[in-house]
Amino acid sequence: MRYGPAVRRRKLGAELRRQRELTGMTSREAAGAVGWHQSKVSRIETGSSGAKPADVARLLDVYSVFDPELRALLRALCGADPAEPGRPRSGSRRWWHGYRELLPASYLDFISLEAEACRARTLETTVVPGLLQTPEYARAVTRAALGDPAPELVEQLVRVRMARQSVLRTARPLELCAILDEAVLRHEVGGPEIMAGQLRHLRDSTSLPHVRLHILPFTGGNHMGVTGPFVILSFPRIADLDVVVIDHLTSSLYLERQEDLWAYGSAFTKLRAHALSHENSLEFITEIIRHRDR
Structure with missing residues (x-):
């Protein structure tokens, strides 16, 4: 078995x-x-x-x-409840088992890895990362991704996404560093009101000391991020457990070879150097919010 x-x-x-x-x-x-x-x-x-x-x-x-x-x-x-001492987070992380009949194996795999990770580095080029989405924004993204899903399915998937965000608010939270293309901030996902709320939430989420945000502005020109979004998950104590996750329309690709980890880690470092600083990124988002509120 x-x-x-x-x-x-x-x-x-x-x-x-x-x-x-x-x-x-x-x-x-x-x-x-x-x-x-x-x-x-x-x-x-x-x-x-x-x-x-x-x-x-x-x-x-x-x-x-x-x-x-x-x-x-x-x-x-190996799927055990974290009963031994020294665990970085609480045993409630296995909440996703209640959704095993709903979620594809690749998504369950990702959620379980995310729950065990100590750090996540993510590049997004079209949508706000799931860990920083509002329920309204997540609902709009889910509807768009699935076409014309049943309302109850949408609500279940939104609950899953909101539950995932608990990793940011535990005793030893996940350290999240997100690089977002400016397009993420400009797309009117769900309409003006939902997008305005998402932008404010994105700005406010950065008040958490373990969340860092960097924006790649349009004026920055071409960069290697045009190849598409990815996530690098790192784990406490064991660097060899790191994994790169790339989402496709119907599945997720997991890269584990050291050369792949090095290539994506190096790409992320270069992109972060190319992007706005965390402080300037917050000012950038705030200016977009002010412009929308006029």
């Missing part, structure tokens, strides 16, 4: 393999220490079958990994 979404299984397996290699043990030796066949360790390390929380705990004991925060992160990657 497979436990947890595919991306999380691969990330978990890669880290368990790294921990094993740090001990100098072979996969056969590790399997013998816990009474398994070698193939089970191999399947877990490649992410082909995943692991139960109890399996992860047994392997970590064998590898003498007793750091509570690291153990809790790896347990969470």
Whole structure:
């Protein structure tokens, strides 16, 4: 049986393999220490079958990994409730399980990764990031994306998006750095009133110390951001768990290779240097709001 979404299984397996290699043990030796066949360790390390929380705990004991925060992160990657001490956020993060019949697997995968991440870097070229949307704006975006959906479906999806935003308001919140093309601020999503409310909310959201915003103005000319939006999720303690997420119309692409992570991380750094500073970006948004209110 497979436990947890595919991306999380691969990330978990890669880290368990790294921990094993740090001990100098072979996969056969590790399997013998816990009474398994070698193939089970191999399947877990490649992410082909995943692991139960109890399996992860047994392997970590064998590898003498007793750091509570690291153990809790790896347990969470296999779908366990974060019962061990040192968790960065509360156990309520598994709220999305109630939407398993509604949401596609790729979206559930993204939500689970976002809930475990400590930092998100996102580039958006057409819409406000989901973590910074108002309910009205999210409703308009959802209707536009789905064509002519049933009203009850729209409301469920908006509730999911609003619930995701809880990661910004926990004891140890997600650090969010968002780069927005100016087009995001100019598109009249949902009409003037909804867009005006969204712009004010976007400006006000930056009062959170862990939210940073950078605008790429039209006057800045061409930049590599024209290739499309993406999100880079980073995780506490383990840089190798980082993942790039690129949304398509019907699915999401997850990039995990180190060369991909380096390329997108470098692109984000260059875009941020090309964009307005956080303070100037807030002034930019405020000026758009003033102009609309005239």
